[in-house]
Amino acid sequence: MQVAKHVLEEELKLTINQRKTSITSVKKGVAYLGVIVWENKVTINPKRIKRFKDKIRELPPRNHSMNVETMIKRLNRVLRGWANYFRMANCKRKFSKLMQWIRRRLRMKQMREWKSWKTLFKVLRRNGYTGKYGKISMTRWRNSSCYLIHQTIPNKWFDETGLINLETYKTATPATVLRVILFTRSRIRGPYVRFCERDSVRGYPRTLPYSIICSLLVF
DSSP states (O other), X not given: OHHHHIIIIIISOOOOOTTTOOOOOTTTOEEEXXXXXXXXXXXXXXXXXXXXXHXXXXXXXXXXXXXXXXXXXXXXXXXXXXXXXXXXXXXXXXHHHHHHHHHHHHHHHHHHHHOSHHHHHHHHHHTTOOSOOOOOOSSOGXXXXXXXXXXXXXXXXHHHHTOOOGGGSOOOOHHHHHHHHHHHHXXXXXXXXXXXXXXXXXXXXXXXXXXXXXXXXXO
């Protein structure tokens, strides 16, 4: 830590936040601007995912009087910005899981609007469903993922209504991240990189500051 502090404060004239600064490496993961930088990939910080879910919960509560179509319009504002920022990470699966959770919340909201299983069955018959079904509660969270609800409100319905689908966003892959790291290391030449490329400076080892700066410099 003293080595990095000397380089940043004495040579580069930067101010270090003692509370947030720590020594780490890409093998352990470097948290930076909402993502975690690893040796060959970039993932979304779990804290940011939790914050995102909390915002979704506050935006359209399941028991709110707002209809589903209006909720989708308000959701899209959040989804569009969030996806455009975090698409730089290796998050294809995470985007898919988040969409499943969002659709389930919207289905639960629609169930509460129907209030009774009778309305559900009317919609099923209108959609041409001829299978067997029984009474289900419109207020239980677990029922929002049952087969009948998916038949009534399929994923296609959300696409037609205009809900932004995170699964359609092109996200980074490990190979893409590796190419960016290699390209940036070969192109950027600043005072800090020149310092790190020296075998030793005043007895300081090369590997310690190099592992810190290259991680932060690229991302």
